Amino acid sequence: MKPEIDPGSDSRVNNRIDAALRSLGNSLPAPGLEGRLLTRLAAERMRMGSATNAFPASRTGWLRRFSAPALGTASTLLVGAVIVAGSVSHSRHIAPAPVSVAPVLHLPASGVGAASAAHPAGPSSAPIPAGKSARGHAIHRQGRARIAPGAHKAKGIVVPRPAVAPQN
Amino acid sequence: MNSLEGQLVSWVAPAPVAKPLDTSKTIAALVAEYSTALYRVAFSVTRNAAEAEDAVQETFLRVLKHESRLSEIRDYRVWLVRIVWNIVLDKKRRAKTRPENEDIADHARVLPSGERGADDTAISTEEHARILALVDRLPNREREALLLSAVEELSTAEIAATLGTTESSIRSRIFRARRELAVLLEKEGITR
Numbered sequence: 515m516k517p518e519i520d521p522g523s524d525s526r527v528n529n530r531i532d533a534a535l536r537s538l539g540n541s542l543p544a545p546g547l548e549g550r551l552l553t554r555l556a557a558e559r560m561r562m563g564s565a566t567n568a569f570p571a572s573r574t575g576w577l578r579r580f581s582a583p584a585l586g587t588a589s590t591l592l593v594g595a596v597i598v599a600g601s602v603s604h605s606r607h608i609a610p611a612p613v614s615v616a617p618v619l620h621l622p623a624s625g626v627g628a629a630s631a632a633h634p635a636g637p638s639s640a641p642i643p644a645g646k647s648a649r650g651h652a653i654h655r656q657g658r659a660r661i662a663p664g665a666h667k668a669k670g671i672v673v674p675r676p677a678v679a680p681q682n
Numbered sequence: 683m684n685s686l687e688g689q690l691v692s693w694v695a696p697a698p699v700a701k702p703l704d705t706s707k708t709i710a711a712l713v714a715e716y717s718t719a720l721y722r723v724a725f726s727v728t729r730n731a732a733e734a735e736d737a738v739q740e741t742f743l744r745v746l747k748h749e750s751r752l753s754e755i756r757d758y759r760v761w762l763v764r765i766v767w768n769i770v771l772d773k774k775r776r777a778k779t780r781p782e783n784e785d786i787a788d789h790a791r792v793l794p795s796g797e798r799g800a801d802d803t804a805i806s807t808e809e810h811a812r813i814l815a816l817v818d819r820l821p822n823r824e825r826e827a828l829l830l831s832a833v834e835e836l837s838t839a840e841i842a843a844t845l846g847t848t849e850s851s852i853r854s855r856i857f858r859a860r861r862e863l864a865v866l867l868e869k870e871g872i873t874r
Contacts, residue, residue, distance in 0.1 A: 524864070527864045527867055528860070528864075530809070530813060530867065531813065531860060531863055531864070531867070533810065534809075534810045534813035534814055534817070535817075535828070535829075535831070535832035536832065537807075537810045537814075538722070538725060538726045538729075538814065538829065538832045538833075539722055539726065539832035539833045539834050540722070540834065541722050541725045541726075541731075541734075542718070542721075543717070543721040543731070543734070543735060544731060544735070547717055547718070547721065547735060547738070548714060548717055550735075550739075551713045551738065551739060551742055552710060552713055554739055554742075554743070555709060555710075555713070555742055555746055558743055558746055559706070559746065562746075
């Protein structure tokens with residue numbers, strides 16, 4: 515709730531407010547403001563003029579016209595190139611390319627053609643050993659344990675009986 | 683000729699060529715006519731003579747930079763006040779502080795002694811400073827309208843154009859500002 519203001523003091527309050535505002539609204543600049551402004555403006559105009567003369571518009575007109583698009587295109591191309599180069603570099607870093615060696619052609623003097631030489635046969639397999647077991651025959655016999663018929667057996671161990679031929 | 687034909691004619695007819703201005707003379711005339719008013723506008727915000735003068739200089743430098751557009755300006759006074767107003771508000775925003783550098787000597791210099799009324803002489807410059815400090819505590823919109831209303835050269839319409847609002851809005855803002863200020867003065871005991 516706003517405090518009540520004594521109606522009699524309204525005029526006094528307004529007078530004081532007006533006086534304070536007048537002190538702002540009627541403020542005077544330091545003497546010679548206009549001259550200082552004009553001097554500063556003249557100096558600025560000379561500076562702008564000398565800058566313009568150093569780069570006359572007729573000479574730099576084409577440069578001003580095309581510099582922005584050219585700069586934009588160049589920067590776009592540069593960014594694209596950097597992206598491509600970075601991508602290629604990254605992929606090479608992850609999976610290095612296999613070193614490719616050109617096949618060496620051995621052209622023997624034995625009359626083998628060039629096509630055979632380009633696709634040489636693999637290394638020859640090991641020589642087949644002599645003997646039946648080595649050639650795959652009677653292998654199943656070797657895997658069995660042989661028990662001598664008269665062998666002494668310890669108690670509690672079941673030993674299969676030797677096969678007995680049926681007697682007719 | 684109906685309205686459509688009128689529009690066509692206006693489109694086809696060559697636009698009137700603006701008479702080229704002698705910009706240096708125009709700017710010199712603007713300096714002579716408006717520099718004091720612009721200084722007052724700037725001073726109402728900065729409360730500092732040097733800063734206010736800097737703002738006026740910056741205003742005319744901007745005018746010089748856009749001198750090719752001078753022929754398009756309808757109301758130089760409002761245009762210039764808007765420029766200086768934006769400059770001082772921008773500076774104040776950057777400083778992010780209320781004016782702490784109030785120069786009492788500036789307040790003492792603002793009115794020539796011959797122009798002071800009986801009420802003014804009774805109120806000390808120190809009291810002015812206290813009242814203006816209370817003005818700074820007002821809400822932005824009310825404070826801005828009140829400060830611009832203090833500049834004698836500006837009408838309500840010009841203040842409205844500067845702040846981008848209507849005259850009635852300006853009047854109500856000033857009314858609210860004065861009412862709030864009276865309450866603050868009462869609280870501070872300045873009215874006694």
